Amino acid sequence: MAVFRMPTPAAPARVVFRMVFPFRDLAKAAGVHRNSISNFETGKVGGSLEALDFVRLALEAAGVEFIPENGGGAGVRLRKA
Numbered sequence: 001m002a003v004f005r006m007p008t009p010a011a012p013a014r015v016v017f018r019m020v021f022p023f024r025d026l027a028k029a030a031g032v033h034r035n036s037i038s039n040f041e042t043g044k045v046g047g048s049l050e051a052l053d054f055v056r057l058a059l060e061a062a063g064v065e066f067i068p069e070n071g072g073g074a075g076v077r078l079r080k081a
Helices: 013-019 025-032 034-044 051-063
Strands: 064-067 075-078
Touching: 013 075, 025 034, 034 051, 034 075, 051 064
Parallel strands: none
Antiparallel strands: 064 075
């Protein structure tokens, strides 16, 4: 399984994340402390690979799709309903 690395100050990704989950809700869904989410986003702490993978899984379960690097850059979007 691919490991998701939370983008640091990537405005589009942060907007999508916050549309789906506030810090507290994402932290609960991923089973990590809410400060970890804040630290991942701001780049203060890289976080364990396991914790980052739990965050990725929680976001994917909520409808976030991670778009791989394809010459135009990696990205995120909400899955169509």
